[in-house]
Amino acid sequence: MNLFRRLTILIPYLWLLVLFLLPFLIVFRISLSEPVLAMPPYAPQFDLGEGWAAFRESLSQLSFANYVWLTEDALYRNAYFSSLRIALVSTFLTLLIGFPLAYGMARASEELRPILLMLVILPFWTSFLIRVYAWIGILKPEGLLNQFLMSLGLISEPLTILNTDTAVYIGIVYSYLPFMVLPIYATLEKMDYSLIEAAQDLGCTALGAFWKVTARLALPGVLAGCLLVFIPAVGEFVIPDLLGGSDTLMIGKTLWTEFFNNRDWPVASAVAIILLILLVVPIVLFQNAQARAQETGS
């Protein structure tokens, strides 16, 4: 029994070890190597067959040169900053749209709620890639949006939206909206509405009660939603690649270029490792917030 229990607990750890820690170590080890024209395209290679001395020799060839290189070339720094900026702005925009949406859903009648929830989840039934492609059709100069605006007479010349940062924002906000709506909805839905009445009874205006009670109690959901949007948005590749312009700088695109175009696996690996470290911070924050939320039982 005891052994069985230990084995059961072992399974998720094994999973993490094989599918997370091991690949991470491999990527980390590549990031310490040098690019070479070979297959695989990095050196040194470890060959345990050649004995201990040879292994130690290869080990000593590993260096942090790639990380130094990342700090020296402004391209990478700009790409990181630009990614963080785009992710932050899109997270904020997603929150701006997602919160009222979630609030409306939570306040809707009980029969209507499952339908609304379904509508939020429905886009997941179509491939992510296809949905992003569809936005090209909407945003391009002769696309649906421009045709619509011109037919209304609001604009005379088609707007250039596609291949700009704006298109990237639209793409990210659209794609990640459900990840914002669902956790906020979950916290608002279980909130006791009499709390708001109690706040009003004790002298709050409707708006005051919203800030002091609703917004405050939705905070764990808001935080979860923001991180669920922010974390993948930082490393987003497909959306800036399809909707962004040539000057849209994002670390996902930079990584792709290093890996596939330049075939510089070590630098690409170093870029990935730095990105991971940057994202660990919000992930830890998120986990702390969740632990706190569980503690207060709200």
Next chain:
Amino acid sequence: MKSLGNVRRSFTPWADGSAKPYIAFENVTKRFGDFTAVDNLTMHVYEREFFSLLGPSGCGKTTLLRMLAGFEEPTSGDIFLDGQPLKGVPPHKRPVNMMFQSYALFPHLTVADNIAFGLKQEGMEKGAVAERVDQMLKLVKLEQFAKRKPHQLSGGQRQRVALARSVAKRPKLLLLDEPLGALDKKLREETQFELMDLQEQLGLTFMIVTHDQEEAMTMSDRIAVMDAGIVVQTGTPGEIYEAPNTRYVADFIGNVNMFEGRITAIENGLAEMDATDGFGIRAIAQEGFKAGQHAWFAIRPEKVDVTRDKPDQDRNAVQGEVWDIAYLGGLTVFNVRLDSGAVIKATVLNSERAVEDPIGYEERVWLSFDPDCGILLER
């Protein structure tokens, strides 16, 4: 007029024609779609009264409370508080506080912050807030729990926090929506007396919603018994119990035996009635009863005597068989089955410790009562 039951320190503003009502519902109707929750209701409550709204769920009692708090507006009619019309006044501007059935304690705030919430909202100075919070905590005996969050408290403690929070702002009127509903029986009884003490200490007007008739009887100066959006009867607990005006009220408050029949004659203020259960009833005829009319005679179980021998009276006496005996310690309840098939409850006070040859199961017994022990009802 004879007094029915006891009224607290002869506090009877409702009997004084010149007293100004503190709360006045004037022809108030509230509809939710097709459903009429409150139907053309007029009711007056006086300052410092402990007033209960009693009725089954869905009778409109909570709606009345919510209209006073400002969470619902009447569809028609007016509500006045201390002479001022409440129409259009938002909840946060009403000098009224409410204790919610779910307590509605803010889960993210400590006990002290919950109590301070309304005071801070008022813009009260920090030192004064702290002082008032301490005072409130002392009042509900929760001084050691100031730093706890609501989820770290027991149900009874939460109830007291909710109470402290709702009286912290010293409202003139406190509304309580089923305040004791979530507590167990023993705690509920203790809290009833605490609430009464508190009301007297603070000199507030209490308006309480409950479906528990015992709770309403214990605490209230007056009770309004509601049914389907209307007030069926308003009166002191004694009046409601001893002089119900309808079968609904008689049945809703306490136990009652009901005999149906036709009034054959009225003489010297006494009505003669032939009960369908096959015996004659003589009862006090209030104004408005006429010979030949259909009526009900309601009598409480404790006012029915149980004897082996035929009592010395032709009327108000009927024979039956003991069907069930429930010994409750202080009381014994006999369920007696009349020959008509009706089962009548009679409660006997066990004033002696040991009774020789007590009345047992399946014994033939006589039930009897005096003419002024029951009440004739028209409907």
